[in-house]
Amino acid sequence: MAIISPTPKLRVELAHGVARLLIDNGSKRNAFDLEMWRALPTLMAALEAKADARVIVLSGAPGLPFCSGADISEFSTVRATSGGGRAYEQANVEAFDAISSCSKPTVAAISGFCMGGGMGLASACDLRVAREGTVFGIPAGRLGVGYPPSAMRYVVTAVGAQRAMEMFFTARRLTAREALGAGFLCRLLDQETFEGAVDELAETIAANAPLTLCAAKAAIRAAAQLPNTPTLEECEALAAKCFDSADYMEGRAAFLEKRAPKFTGK
Structure with a gap:
């Protein structure tokens, strides 16, 4: 039975033991809005219960980047107050926790860019691979956004305390090779062979x-x-x-x- 997503901006494809959780919000460059943050734990629970899903790959839908972070248009609506901001951050943390605590291996297949909340999503995954040319960054310092400690722990575990401080303090973007050198990525893949290499990795794990x-x-x-x-x-x-x-x-x-x-x- 197919997994029905609470939002069309996140969808699941399952074949050969590999579940593809696709981020499909092209009009917003694959930014995550509150609906998507809230839907992710539901989808992860469904995949946890799916016996034929042996590995979960989180990626942008075909032709789309990985994730440009949180939908900034919601900053003046659902995140306009301190209470709204805290509720929004709680939804972020619950999404990260749902990925990390899933008993099945999770792989972030990253292309294009991986910014802000996208870094959090990728950090919560067990393995991270990226296409050459991908850009990484956390622009929170330029937006006045605070990361809760539980969310920060995923980033620190992924890149180390000093690199996490540099990323937050400067808000500068990292190249894919810098992300590989920092240990954030386990593999950096060629532009042309990216999709095939991700499939091969996922199928190897699923076997x-x-x-x-x-x-x-x-x-x-x-x-x-x-x-x-x-x-x-x-x-x-x-x-x-x-x-x-x-x-x-x-x-x-x-x-x-x-x-x-x-x-x-x-």
Whole structure:
């Protein structure tokens, strides 16, 4: 059954174990408005429950950039007061948390530009890859916007404290190569082969044992002290579950038989 999005500006495509969560707000250069921030946790919950979605790729829809940040036109409406601003930031944090706390691997496939809230979305993902020529930045200092600590933690984890301070203090834009050097990206991909390389990465992840990936993600998130991480006991239980699984038996058999394993997540 297809996943129905609360907004046409976010849509899901699912094939071969890979769920594509597409940002499709072309008239606003893929800026995120309040409707989109509120819809994202609902979509992530639906993908969490979808057994055949083994990896989630967040990207701009075809022909569109990744994300230009929050929709600035809402600054004078829904964010016009301190109360409205705090409510808006809470919606941001809930969206970031929904991405980060999903048990399945998440990949940000970034092209064009990744600004402000887009940096937050990408930082909340487990892996980040980008097309050559992509531009990154957080212009909060030029807008008078405050980032709550829980949202800031994702950025700091992704680029380190000093680089995060530089980005906020100067509001300057980073090149894709600077983002790679800062550790924000795990791969920088060629312009021409970007889409194919993203597909290959996602399909490689989707082919691996789901329970193992879930346990690894939980343990790594706990080690990185990200928000809403599982407890040590929960991480240990997830690791133990792997050894009791049919996938563990399949992995051993496939290794001995010198064939590709076929994992079911059970």
